[in-house]
Amino acid sequence: MTITSLLATPSELTDSSSSKSAIVLMTRIRLARNLAGKSFPGWAREPQRAEILEACREALMATAPMKRGASAAVSELTDLEKQMLVERHLISRELSGSAAGSGVVINKDQTVSVMINEEDHLRIQVLRAGFQLKKAWSVINALDSELEDRLDYAFSPQLGYLTACPTNLGTGLRASAMMHLPALVIAGQMEKVVRAVNQLGMVVRGLFGEGSDASGSIFQISNQTTLGESEEAIIKRLGSVLESIIEHELNARAKLMETDSAKLFDKIGRAYGILQNCHQLTSTEAMNLLSLLRLGIDLMVFPEDSRAIIDRLFIEAQPGHIQRTAKHDLESNQRDILRAERLRTEFATFAKPNFTINGQN
């Protein structure tokens, strides 16, 4: 399978059947691994990077989960393919801009992707739609064990898995959840949540990782520390933090409905109106409007089964995915026109809002 054909098929996050979670859109776990006796990617010379890429690629393609997957060196990918892979969270922005000798291996259903020669020799990651930390861990743990049978990992009994950056030492594990927290944003409580989460040793970031904004009220919450705690303990701790954030978001929603449902319904209703009638829409604006509709679904303004459409559009309204449907290169304002057209078509047949829930409005 090639990356081109892989990108033509729905991913875990765009597949309508896999979207069922109200607040956690996606769970992701990654493991950082390196080969013993080899320079880390940022320090290795080009021939060594090439040698590592081939060794890792061969070992990966022989494992059960990756057998029918796709693999490519970053240099073989077009700019559009790289962008689409970033938008599907299958590669990082860093990998897409990396030097010769980097690559990626992705499994058939796009739930497992392994970046080679990113910051570490291997960045193994498992993606799951919804809140599935334990499932993601069991999948990634099995793949890691299978790989370890074929590759000699750099490991120290005292410091654990040795990584290019000391912030990833130990388990090399970063577990994260992408959370949709519109009520906490509207209620102006996100800053408080970020502070509390930081105090618990977790990090809050925007949708696409470090340095990115949080358009669409989507935040990525992950563990900060990787050494001194077992993988299961890290996952358990993150899980309980996530549950507590879910509770806070639900409380904020209930409070907004109780005190200011007209304001909330107005926002949702306007978003619906814009999405049905827009002719020019930036990706940030699209994210924010889709976010309000998703909130509407959770508040039963729209039917539950339409959540999958929104989650698919969160990915498909991104610049790379919009560009793919055009025959020639588009300027950003041309993309905004095409995006508006795509969304107008989707929302022409979308369910009508029902604002008379629980006797309110």
Add this chain to the structure above:
Amino acid sequence: MASPLKCDLCTNPATVHLTQIVNNKVHKVDLCESCAQAKGVTDPSGFSLADLLLKASLNPEIPASAVRCEQCGFTQGDFKKHGRFGCPQCYSTFSSIVEPMLDNMHKGTAHTGKVPEKALERKTLHDRLGELELNLEDAVKTERYEDAARYRDEITQLKQTVEQPKRAR
């Protein structure tokens, strides 16, 4: 009047002061405006202090070129510049700068998680094989033929053990 704080990453006066609490420990970082911007500090939800803490915790008094990693040629100065190490061996070479850093950075300083059992087992066998080959060479040189025969048998046996898992795959 007290002199203004200097940026932790360069020598300009610091105008951005950050505090983050990780594991009940307070970490402070002072940055100048351009370093703050380069690090994305303008978006408080979008960046991690970990990288900054890591650089700030390096002792600037130690001459940067004093130690060099034998495996990859990496120096402490390189670490200060990149915030990343050159190779796994660097963790032994620079243990004196790694250890104090870990306390602030992680929940503990000792690994308690998963262990790559098969890779470690393979490494132990390979190390033992290397040792036996040296012993054999030495025994032959010094004409201790009985010892040499013993080493040779042990090497043959060990090689079979090492190769077995490959055949099973």
